[in-house]
Amino acid sequence: MNSKPIQIKKEGPSDYERLRDEALVMVQKLSGHIWTDYNIHDPGVTMLEQLCFAMTDLRYKTGFPIEEILAGPTGHIDPKAHAFFNKGEVLSSGPVTTTDFCKLLLGQVVGVEQVWIEPVVAKSGSTICKGIFKVLVQPDESITTTGQYDQLKEDVKGCLMRYRSLGENFEEITILRPLNIAIKAAILVDGKQHVKETLAYICNTIEQTIHPPVRFLSEAELLAMGKTTEEIYSGPLLSGGFIPDEDLKPLRIQVDPAELIKAISSLDGVLQVKYLYLSLDGNNFSNKQVRIPSGYFASVDISNSMNDISIVSDQFEHHSQDALFWNVFERIKEIRKRHYTGQQVAMIDTTLQSTYRDLGKYYSIQHFFPAIYGIGREGISKDETDARKAQAKQLKGYLLFFEQVLANYAAQLGNISHFFSPAEKSTYFSQSLDDVPGIAQLLDPGYLDALPQTGESNERKEAVLDHLLARFNLPLLPYPITLFQRLYGGISTLEWKAGLLKKLPDLMYARIQAEAGGYQEALRQLLFIHQEQGERLTAVFEKSHLSITNDHPSEEFTVYISDEILHVVSEIPPDEEGYYFGHQPLHLLKYGIDPVHYRIVENHDHYLVLYKSPGQRIWQAVARHTTREAALAAQIAMIRHLKNISIQSEGFYVVEHTLLKPLFTDPVYGFRVKNSKGEVLKEAHHLTFVDREKALEDVSGHIEFFVMATPWHVLPESFFKFNITIVLSAWPARCQYEEFRRFTESLFRDLTPTQYKLKFRWLGVNDMRKFEAAYFDQDNKDKILDFLT
Template identity: 25%
Template sequence: MSAPLTISRLAPDPDGLDFAALQKAGLAFVQELSGNHWTDYNAHDPGVTILDQLCYALTDLAYRSALPHEDYLAAADGAIDLRRHALHLPQDVFPSEPVTDDDWRRLLYDRVPEIDDVWFDDRGAGLVDIKLKACDDPGANVATAAVRRIFAADRALCQDIARVVVLRTRDFYLSGDIEVRSMRDAAEVYADIVFQCAQQVGSGLRLHDYAQAAGDAPALDELFSGPFTEHGLIRAEGRRHAHAAISTLRLIGVIRGIEGVRKVHRLEVLDEHGRPLDSDPADLPDGEVPRIPLDQQDRGRLNLHFMSKSEAELGADDEGRQDGAPARSNAALRDAARPHLNKLRFERRTVRERQASLEHLVVEPRGAGKPLDHYYSIQHQFPAIYGINAYGVPASAAPETRAAARQLKAYLYIFEQAMANYVHGLANIGQLFSIQRNARRSYYTRPITDYMLPDIEALYTMAPHEIAGKLDEIRQCFDPHEDRRDRVLDVMLAMYGERYTQQSLRKFNFYFSARQDMRAWLLENKRAFLVRIAAIGKHRAAGFRYDLPAWNTDNVSGAHRKIAILLGLHSLRCCRPLCDVLRRHGLRIVDGGDADGASFDQLLERLESRAATPELRVPREVLHQAFPHDGDSAPADVTALTPAQKRRLRLLNMKSEGFHLIEHTLLRPRRAADDATAKDGFYSFQVSVVFPGWTVRFASAEFRKLAQETVTLNLPAHVMPNFYWLGHDDMEHFESLYPDWLDKLRAVVNASQQAVEPTDGMLEALDEASAGLRHFLQSLPADAGPRSRWV
């Protein structure tokens, strides 16, 4: 068994809290530096006294630097704002959307109490049949609608429902002889036997309390593996496929585990005609699932033989009982067991619907709420004869003595200011390790006041608030806050196994001339990734919610959202009209040297006046003039642009950037046979990724290569992308088709979720919209696409 890959913790400085070790090291340095001029290193020497005080202060700083991590992030009351520090509870960060069939079974069993079990059948091309076993017939329609709603919310990319089928149930009954030795009521034992056998046959899923499951000592990442189930931990422990036959041996094992059961002498399973099943029964016909009804009626012949109960409960001794006695006993037991069965049924339904408590399993971290910012000067610890502690110099002291004390106080101030800044930095670690915007510092300073160091303000040549300003100016000279902030964000991302390499984006810096603007933009990209880290991890394989509005929203797939952040496209809605910003300014981008195209000055005039009519045709080369790339130089009239003009041109480009991601599975014809759809390779686990090709950055061949690689690497491995880079006219045509298709798809899905079959008119309208999108994509010229990539 291979050892887990771990990184050993860095041990704290072994000498940091050891005063004697610090003093010894300090004396060694002093002797090395001044051995020829200083010969007295005894305790009475003022230099040694100062060294001792500084060593003592360093032990305090070392102690404050070795506190539990929670203390640095906690507020005064000990509470930690987890969201502010991009921290998440295990149940929020470990679970994922359902990926496997077992994931889906557990999720649907958790969310839909009207079903006993659920199974998935793969139809190909991302289509699945969902087979349900309803708890009872009246709940079948409710269960079907609920399953469709949950599937729409949690489906994977390129996955869709072909059919939801409610399976027919076929009743079976118990027959046999069971020996019981217990003080329990006979009806309770009978009810337990019937109920647990019904559970074993009825479902292959078992619900466990999270606290009970944690007692088996699994790690939290194992406990919360797959989708998070709100009502407890659900495990697949029984039936693995819908039409599996009943296993008598498994039922015997279940009965033996019931309290009071001593021995199972005989057990048979009878069909509705009273015929016993074979010892090795075949699976049930397709479309049927077995059920053991709680009301065994007169068809079940389950006899309980009590070894330690009074004969009054049995009616007669087993050996002397007549032929009709067991039947009368069974009938009496069934009648007496009904209240217990109803109680068990109610308890099971309550457990299915009760919200699981994680209170004792997952405890939110808290800090001690220690005041880390408090600084207490070492000069308080000096002997009074030095005249620098709170008592100062005696009133009778000579002016030379006063001056000497003030000189020593000023000399020690340099060391104290460094230590006060260090303490202030510790108190602001929570600011550094946070997802706050526009963090402009990574080191911190604070002026030392009379409260910290008596009479220090009298030595200042300016007011304390001016001292604070001067200290901050010094800090700015030595604070590489962008670099340190970048590394801190890397550490925070690494906690979730993620990284965000910005070198590629830095290479395509077409829009920012000032270095700090580019760095700020790159840091904001990384911060945006960290803000959404839990959702990105959970929804990494998920598709968009096709039952909700999607156009001009952030309702996109998990891969779409992550790719947008990695390409720096997160500041606007992910699914939006990319031609909209040009349309609002009355602009149309045309390719090639259009003789009727506008000049650069006309473009600037339109942006400044915001006049939208008449439409202004702008050659793509003119749009690019303000941001030369690929070795080009800017024309002379462009270099004279004002910052406001450059900003307008930059926003015009950046607001036109984005992409659309279309799942081919959802474009399938709804009135065609599913088998025919599965055989058409166009619909099978493919997506089309549509980019605008007219902006400065998106026109770069190198950036297009980066964008396609980013998409390919962040899509699920089984999904193949096809890339299209469209001009303005083609994109406008596409964006006239795409929202119409989204609306028609949502109408069909919402009708299905209401347990109402979509009308032929709705399906015909969706098929026409889907065909229009497919034909448009397949008709694009070779230079626009498609270009397919596969990992």
């Protein structure tokens, strides 16, 4: 058996000679029986050689580096025009993990020195705490000196709630208070060291050991540390730089003198730590560990007089902290806590530059023909016969067919940036043959106007956009936009995809964030819903001049049209123009936008616009006008108005059950202990979450947990665990199609994390008004719980 691997030979370069030889072979096969002279002087060979030369030139242009092909006249490559996104936009994301949220607070909230975020855990097995986190914040000196703890708590809460993930909540936020620890120590140092500088380094090391600062590093530093680009840009993008994961230390619950001695001993010039004692009151010093009580963080104030840190050198002992000491101490402190404030801006403002080649310019091959042909810039001699002049013009016209193909190829290459641009609809590009000598004698000026009209469809551009969107694992199903276009018009699938591509970085960054601009905005964009944030879906009926009820008594009559009899009911007031649909069901919004359900008939001295939905027997007179033209205009206006009502009222609300849970500090938690028969053995009410945990320590058996969400709503804990209710408007035309409802629910499930259980409620106008009254009343949970339960 031959073990030699099979290799596929690659063809050689498409140079001019090979192209010419292959072309001659093809010509000989096609016309060898009628054309036998293939020598270099043959005019056919000359034309073939010029075409081969032009094709070789196009191949040469195509071989330029892609950055030179994309560069504009100034050498700049516009990222937006080419759908280029920088690494910060495509690799980063909104905060997801607790580490991400810690970095977010450190980078966005002024006054945060360190932060710890932990999930709330119930030892009893209760599941109500799923998705609930507690936050501990260590403030910096600007907060501890001014005492602005409440303001810092509000800032932290606002930041977390703005970026929180779907179904999660940050309920307990604690701003830790400093617990000052006094230090008494004697350190033996090398006499060759500068005493004040050594003391400054020792004091700084003590501070760094007890609460090391968080560093903001540059991308270059992290790359040098062995981090990959994907690791660096994982998580939220911060304006100050990047925070290494290893800088997020666990919360210190004790201070060990042995740890401080080890850190001090590692400094250059330190020979021995003779002793090191700690104290909380400045009097009772000990070499034992100091425990940090809950609600506090360990702090060391070097300037505090309770500290007694001495340096022993050459039998001399030094205690003083003069100006030299403080200069060195502050300088060391600042260097270790430096921030790269321009890191993100510099990354985003990075420009793409290359050499501009002007590849779209076409130079006619007729310039290269021998002068005897008479088709170049010099043209043919005036002394030639008319027949000879006609032959030259005929040759020029013959060559135009080839030249247009060559020129269009150059135009395509020169417009490659527009090919990928979301803002550009065309994918085929052409140009006129302005460089051909004497072109005005051959082509009518109308040719230039007709040339760009290639009859290009949108399918080719859509395929380009699909390719660009697929880079981000975002395959789009066009069903919602095609249904929108069929019912309402005004938008194409191409425009929808181009708009999505432009918004893609923001949508992907915040795709699971619960607040505005995240999860909900992504769904609105994919479903092409125009809902405004904070706008009630039923508000359109308050602003609409559509009348669905009328106090004017109805009038029934019959209209005869040729051999057809129409039974009509009218509620239009006398001598009034407008449109009145009377008491119509909501499927008016579905069928009322289709002209086939209308008739314009003459009745006495007026023209009536009649409407009838499928299945109805009687026509409804919805408008009356004196002329047919006015009636037709009223029909068009009615249809447009009904479409606008549907478009403006399409939307949904997301109700996160987690946010409806009472605070853990509220005395509303209880439990029941049941036997195997389901009989209650023990029951407790009105406990806080912590008190209930203590009460359950000695209880075993069948336990049922419940929460008194309000005095009228005693709910099982499972109601709050990863449950989300999606409330949608059922009346818009698109939403009345069962296929659209199924598609919408499926899309919600695809974009929602799998641990959440979704429940869908499609509501009519009246039910939606009741729900909105409860939804927008943030201070009263009774109404929303009434709706959900």
